[in-house]
Amino acid sequence: MDAKERVARRVAREIRPGTLVNLGIGLPSMVANYVPASLGVFFQAENGVIGLGARPPEGMEDRHLTDAGGGFVTAVPGAAAIDSAMSFGLIRGGHLDMTVLGGLQVDAQGRLANWKVPGKMVPGMGGAMDLVTGAARVIVAMQHAAKGQSKIVPRCTLPVTAERRVNLIVTDLAVIEPTDDGLVLKERAPGVTIAEIVDATEAILIVPESVPEMDLAGGMP
Amino acid sequence: MKGALKPEAAAELIGEGASLLVGGFMAVGSPERLIDAIVARGTKNLTIIANDTAMPGRGIGKLISAGLVRHVIASHIGLNPETQAKMIAGELTCELVPQGTLVERIRAGGVGLGGVLTPTGLGTEVEQGKPTIELDGKRWLIETPITADFALLGAWQADYVGNLSYMLTAQNFNPIMALAGRTVIAEPESIVPVGVIAPDAVRTPGVLVDHLLIRAS
Numbered sequence: 001m002d003a004k005e006r007v008a009r010r011v012a013r014e015i016r017p018g019t020l021v022n023l024g025i026g027l028p029s030m031v032a033n034y035v036p037a038s039l040g041v042f043f044q045a046e047n048g049v050i051g052l053g054a055r056p057p058e059g060m061e062d063r064h065l066t067d068a069g070g071g072f073v074t075a076v077p078g079a080a081a082i083d084s085a086m087s088f089g090l091i092r093g094g095h096l097d098m099t100v101l102g103g104l105q106v107d108a109q110g111r112l113a114n115w116k117v118p119g120k121m122v123p124g125m126g127g128a129m130d131l132v133t134g135a136a137r138v139i140v141a142m143q144h145a146a147k148g149q150s151k152i153v154p155r156c157t158l159p160v161t162a163e164r165r166v167n168l169i170v171t172d173l174a175v176i177e178p179t180d181d182g183l184v185l186k187e188r189a190p191g192v193t194i195a196e197i198v199d200a201t202e203a204i205l206i207v208p209e210s211v212p213e214m215d216l217a218g219g220m221p
Numbered sequence: 222m223k224g225a226l227k228p229e230a231a232a233e234l235i236g237e238g239a240s241l242l243v244g245g246f247m248a249v250g251s252p253e254r255l256i257d258a259i260v261a262r263g264t265k266n267l268t269i270i271a272n273d274t275a276m277p278g279r280g281i282g283k284l285i286s287a288g289l290v291r292h293v294i295a296s297h298i299g300l301n302p303e304t305q306a307k308m309i310a311g312e313l314t315c316e317l318v319p320q321g322t323l324v325e326r327i328r329a330g331g332v333g334l335g336g337v338l339t340p341t342g343l344g345t346e347v348e349q350g351k352p353t354i355e356l357d358g359k360r361w362l363i364e365t366p367i368t369a370d371f372a373l374l375g376a377w378q379a380d381y382v383g384n385l386s387y388m389l390t391a392q393n394f395n396p397i398m399a400l401a402g403r404t405v406i407a408e409p410e411s412i413v414p415v416g417v418i419a420p421d422a423v424r425t426p427g428v429l430v431d432h433l434l435i436r437a438s
Contacts (some may be wrong), residue, residue: 001260046320048390050366063249064377064388070276070300077227082387083396083424084246084272085328088321092341099297116346122317124273125347130321133341163344 004170034218051079110165110178143155222383228258247435248280250391252408330366331400379409383427
């Protein structure tokens with residue numbers, strides 16, 4: 001199992017039956033692969049569909065049905081097509097149960113930076129600021145480090161996406177929960193020691209007595 | 222609704238320096254034939270207000286590549302390297318707006334509201350230089366309304382009075398922008414007799430639409 005699959009499988013464990021969930025592009029979108037249809041989860045694509053489904057069969061793609069990354073998708077039974085005001089009304093208005101987003105940095109206060117690297121990359125925030133501000137639960141799914149640099153830092157050096165504290169950070173090494181006291185190490189990836197995680201993390205981690213291994217079975221049941 | 226225009230005639234309505242709201246999300250739901258006609262006419266110094274600038278060769282990307290755009294207001298330009306390159310080279314300027322704020326600013330402009338109070342952007346670079354207000358102990362960012370000289374829409378069906386319907390994710394910003402353009406030009410994929418679009422299926426009432434683009438030949 002590669003690092004990204006591990007993250008996607010672990011995030012899938014967080015998804016509750018019958019909820020509305022928005023997955024960001026890239027790694028977060030892989031989470032859907034591990035959520036069984038029996039959970040009755042509706043995935044939202046912020047460009048305008050509730051009930052996003054898998055890629056259509058080869059040659060059956062329709063240019064009027066895409067996800068927020070512009071890729072061809074299908075819609076599941078019960079799906080709804082909505083305009084952008086409704087889509088972001090759902091997001092900002094507290095109707096979205098969970099969003100899973102990629103990250104460039106998360107800091108000790110649990111603040112996420114994921115939309116800009118000044119002087120290098122200015123793609124724009126797209127829907128990320130609304131998602132982090134409005135979703136009931138925000139999960140950051142990312143690699144623990146990039147180019148040897150920890151992405152979990154004492155204080156974001158990149159522009160933050162929102163002032164809100166995210167609910168959970170899932171990486172290829174660990175599950176970390178930002179709290180009032182700081183970042184708490186909740187779980188470790190199979191075969192990874194606590195010392196290795198602490199070493200790979202620039203921010204201070206609170207390490208409880210028991211840090212179980214991640215459950216990688218995928219979404220419930 | 223005044224009637225149906227050829228793309229060239231529609232493009233002639235748009236003068237240099239005009240501001241254009243352009244529907245579409247990564248070019249899905251963008252009025253491609255109308256954009257082609259603007260590119261052919263070479264109308265310069267345009268301000269484009271849209272979710273994104275698509276990618277080179279598609280939708281708004283064609284206006285960017287042709288060097289016709291002076292200012293962009295969008296939520297995301299990351300999938301069009303030409304927009305970023307032209308911004309860095311100083312050939313165009315860009316205001317990045319959170320997507321949910323962008324659509325509500327356009328809606329506010331179109332429905333006669335004086336602005337938007339939103340929590341999105343508080344404590345970030347988006348807040349810089351903008352007023353905030355505290356109401357009942359909660360802080361809000363004040364965002365101003367947006368209108369434009371033209372709204373250029375992509376639609377699925379139009380009828381003879383200009384009622385519009387949309388298809389799946391090609392809807393996106395289109396029905397909101399229909400309210401906020403002083404002149405509204407819609408490019409439907411087909412034009413059908415009145416009644417074919419049932420009243421309940423009309424997403425943009427024809428009273429908002431000034432011109433349709435004639436069928437593709």
